[in-house]
Structures are given as C-alpha cells and as structure tokens.
Amino acid sequence: MKPIFHNFKLIHILCCTSLVFGCAEKSNIPTEEKSENSKAVKIAETPKKPLSSDFKSYWYAGEAELTSYTLEQARYGELRDGKAVLIYVTEPFLPEKQVKANGQNPENISVLKLNATKKFLTGIYPYSIMNSTFYPVYDNQHALKTSLSVQEWCGHVYSQINNREQFEFTSHSYFEGEADQHFNMDKAILENEIWTKVRIDPTDLPTGELEVIPALEFIRLGHKELKAYQAMGSISEKDGITTYILTYPDLERTLIINFTTDFPYSIESWTEEFKSGFGPNAKLLTTKATKLKRMKTAYWGQNSNQDLFLRDSLGL
16 A cells, blocks of 8 residues: 555655746646536536636646736826736636635636736826736636736735625725625625626627626726625627726726727727826826737746846836
C-alpha cells in the first residue's frame, strides 16, 4: 500500500502547486465540467450553457487578456485625463469561501474574472479605482462576487457583494454616514456582471424594462443608495460593432458599451453619462474610454524589472 499512497500524495502536491502561483486556469476543460455531481453544479440557478471551442481555446490558454484605454473621467464637475485597463482571465472559484481556488476541487466553479482599473488626477491628488467581478463561464447565475476599492488622498473605501442565498453587501468607508455597512438584499441584475456577460454571450444581455443594481463604483463615488433601480436595456449592431445601452431614468445616467460583434467580443470603448458634482452645481458630463492597446499574456509571471518594457506594449 505504501507505493500507492506515495503516488497519490505526490500527484496531489503537484496539482496544488501548479495552480497556486498563477491567476489563469490552465486546463483546457474547466474543473466544473469534469465534475457534474459536485455541489457547485447543484447551486446553479439554470442549466449550464455549453462552451464553444473558440471560447475554450481563447480563454483556457493560460493567458489573460489585457486592454488599455485612454480615459476622460468625470469627477467633481470636470473631466480628468487618465488611463483605464480591463484585465480578463479565467480561474477556478470556490463558491462557499468566495475566493480563487488554489487547487483542483470538485466544488470549483470556472469563472471569467474582470479586474477593471482606472487612474486619474483630481488637481493635486490622484485617484485609483479597481472593480473585480467573478462571473460563471456557463452564464447560468449572477456573478458570484463583485468588489470595489477606491484610494485617494482623503482616504479609501471598499465595497463587496457576495452571491449566496441573497446578495450580501459589505462596505467600509471613511465618510460619516457610510462607515461600516453590512446588509442582505434581494437578487437582481448587477451592472458589474454585464461587462463579463458581454465577453461570454452578448445575445444573453438583458434588454427591455429592467431592475438593475448599478455599478459599485457609481454608487460609492456618487454616494447613492445601493438598491435595484428601474433601467432600460437595448442592443444594436453596425459595421462590426455591437452597442449595448443601459439607461437609468431616476439616476439620469446612461452607460454605453461598444464591443466587436464577432468573438471574442472585445470591448473597444465605453461612455458613461451622469451628473458629476454635488448639489445644484452638478453638471451632466460624459466619461469616455477608448481602446489604446491589447495583448494576451501570462502577466502574473512577468513581475521582474526586466519585464517593465511590457507596459510600453500597453501604452502605460
């Protein structure tokens, strides 16, 4: 029995070690697809949608997709120049702990993760914003988790929504009246998850009259109440570019995302129109982001000084 146990132990160590150092899921077939009877499959709200061969070859190649954008960000009633980066990558996700899995596990759910970053200046001080969304590649339930962090010289804030029996919201802020919050809410469409739905199956984007929970970034920066708002979604296509429009009448806000009509549905630009500033002096301004550079690479292994030149490839 010792040789058998020894081999099993060695295989287990190798499997865990191969995943712990990278962000991408390296298998060509998601873990969830290998374990139909796992608990992760049982919690799915609707049947899993099949993954195309194009999807598997593009998203399970052990690389992330990095796209940089020139940014004009509306803040405090003015437009600010900056840069945005969208980082898409697949990885295994533990639905109970709501974190990236370090190894093979029958409960793993394969997700398409988006880390969306922005950097811009407001006068003398900088803003740094990051949104993270973990969305099942099978497009059969809401995002499993979405989070936001904002740092600037006045302080920093953090918000997170966990998808369990209800949406569980947690937030920490230096603002009086916001401070530490934790409450549950009924599930609804998350604006944050739309950015990943676009990349998986844009034909499944929500249209018509909707109830949508706005992006955590908009909620925090605008000091709005976190809840589902009435919205209208529409989609159109012209000259190889598909446009998705999400309008919130009560918030006087419109989000427009432009992406390639053909796979891999790459996001080329977006705009966000809303009132910037506070009180009667708030102005209706439009944030704009336009693609600068795009590359696919295993960036998590490119962390030495000799890899700095790769930022030039993204125009950063």
